[in-house]
Ligand SMILES: CCC/C=C/C(=O)SCCNC(=O)CCNC(=O)[C@H](O)C(C)(C)COP(=O)([O-])OP(=O)([O-])OC[C@H]1O[C@@H](n2cnc3c(N)ncnc32)[C@H](O)[C@@H]1OP(=O)([O-])[O-]
């Protein structure tokens with residue numbers, strides 16, 4: 001039998017203080033006890049294989065070695081997934097459960113060269129291919145007989161997809177497309193796994209047929225020989241170089257010199273090119289953007305996982321770290337007893353719950369709308385697009401802020417790679433840019449909101465229905481303010497509506513003064529992004545409140561209390577963050593704000609005893625946290641020293657540079 005884990009006594013006391021059943025909350029988060037059991041089984045299986053164990057910590061490897069390790073780990077992980085698939089006849093869901101979430105990132109570390117294959121290549125084949133194309137490609141891709149990626153962004157254009165320069169010109173005489181990169185800026189730039197891993201990829205290119213350009217469309221292109229892995233003639237491919245993070249993802253560049261592919265390699269579920277070159281249009285040109293929408297939706301859940309990880313590390317560490325003096329003649333307190341520390345951390349915990357519920361809501365909406373699209377019904381596509389854009393932007397930017405706050409909350413030790421917070425930050429901040437740069441995403445939502453503002457109340461889709469009410473009563477703050485979650489949600493809806501109203505008025509005023517609509521839009525765009533953010537915050541708050549109210553009907557009384565406190569904390573935190581906006585757009589008074597502040601501080605006091613229990617309920621194993629500061633047993637100092645000893649510099653007492661440079665320099669001989 002193994003020795004029982006010796007837990008740091010401070011952390012142990014925190015666990016004894018917890019007022020609710022941690023396992024009950026874990027089950028709620030997983031979606032039921034059975035799901036918890038399945039997850040744990042999956043984790044046991046994965047970690048039993050030892051794929052996560054590095055001979056040398058990967059931080060000390062060279063760029064090239066990091067890539068090679070990333071390939072090795074990805075292959076071992078996917079081999080195991082394949083076995084799972086065979087043994088349990090599990091589908092895509094199981095792949096996603098392994099790949100996504102904290103488990104995948106724990107093993108794959110700083111990103112994986114195969115992620116794009118699963119996250120974008122296969123979904124594009126599924127979403128953009130005809131039934132015949134799916135039959136041909138998907139099983140090969142699923143079995144990893146071929147490895148693909150999604151090549152859209154170019155050196156010159158990422159955001160402005162319509163401006164991509166790569167061309168795919170149909171040659172009716174050979175029934176082929178000619179892929180070409182006419183300029184340096186037309187080179188594909190960024191796709192994960194493209195550099196040295198993928199041998200196929202989906203390429204987004206401007207389609208030309210019968211002398212006419214029909215905009216961007218997806219094509220499957222073979223890049224490398226299936227046997228030798230050498231780039232095929234006309235394909236110029238390589239790696240883009242070292243990055244702030246995600247150095248295992250093997251991001252690449254790609255240029256085409258008149259590369260021919262068969263006509264059937266255009267993914268033709270939506271638009272088609274017939275043999276004679278006739279172009280058949282899709283019901284909506286935006287269906288080509290389907291994979292991006294899928295990933296944006298997935299990202300919201302992904303961000304919860306990263307936040308949960310960061311806040312677990314920082315909260316446990318804050319329970320074992322003692323610093324300074326709170327009261328004279330008393331021992332140094334746990335840093336978690338500082339209210340400023342609680343302010344930094346508890347909002348992180350509450351955010352995980354808020355985004356988790358929104359992510360699940362958005363995922364359901366995504367599935368419903370995609371089912372409707374299959375029947376040709378596009379009605380709810382704009383609403384889904386608007387919501388997924390702003391949620392992608394706010395989830396990623398809040399997650400990046402949360403991870404950075406957690407790092408700062410760990411003081412100097414948070415700066416160590418051994419804390420795993422810097423690497424986590426690198427992964428999260430990348431998501432603020434990829435899959436739609438966040439400002440651009442907020443402006444997409446703003447475009448929808450401005451249109452919605454002009455629509456009549458009855459025609460407004462559910463997520464913007466509040467605009468009608470706010471529009472009718474916006475001039476009268478007749479309702480007295482109440483310090484309640486309902487009032488805060490209403491307040492945020494008023495902020496959003498008020499900001500949209502101002503943007504609409506500004507744009508109209510600017511147009512009247514002679515500006516074009518586009519220039520007026522650009523001049524107003526700072527306000528437009530703020531309106532979009534307010535709309536998103538109103539949505540998150542109201543969903544968090546509504547979904548939690550449903551949830552608490554099924555849980556024990558002590559857990560119900562804590563979950564409702566988290567909703568309150570989240571609402572009051574954001575009310576205080578946006579107090580200026582509330583003063584401007586709602587009936588809140590100075591005195592109410594004082595009340596809000598007291599309410600917030602009371603909530604911190606109430607939640608403090610449960611701070612550790614709440615992060616324990618995320619149930620993130622030590623192998624996944626991969627942090628010297630955040631392990632379950634709280635042995636932060638011992639682990640920091642153990643990690644320090646792994647530095648290759650500590651392998652010898654004197655480094656050769658002493659003899660080569662330092663000594664001659666110190667003796668004036670250099
Ligand atoms: C692990 C991950 C690794 C990373 C991978 C990547 O990064 S991969 C690379 C990721 N790259 C990126 O994410 C690139 C980001 N850039 C883009 O997504 C687009 O180019 C754009 C949306 C910014 C503008 O596009 P545009 O100039 O074509 O559009 P427009 O502004 O002129 O609006 C026209 C209409 O279309 C609508 N509409 C737009 N999108 C969608 C949609 N998805 N669905 C439905 N509808 C959509 C829009 O609402 C508007 O409707 P309206 O008002 O006319 O009724």
Ligand SMILES: Cc1cc2nc3c(=O)[nH]c(=O)nc-3n(C[C@H](O)[C@H](O)[C@H](O)COP(=O)(O)OP(=O)(O)OC[C@H]3O[C@@H](n4cnc5c(N)ncnc54)[C@H](O)[C@@H]3O)c2cc1C
Nearest residue numbers: 150151152153157158159190191192430434435436437439
């Ligand atoms: C880690 C990582 C992985 C990636 N993986 C892939 C991949 O696998 N496949 C792939 O195809 N791509 C990938 N990308 C590319 C990514 O999708 C683009 O970088 C992203 O869409 C942003 O585009 P951009 O780089 O052109 O930024 P730009 O659009 O040049 O943004 C620069 C600035 O201009 C502003 N801006 C641009 N347009 C507007 C506008 N209309 N209004 C207001 N402001 C604007 C932005 O807000 C930003 O501040 C990846 C990127 C990263 C960082």
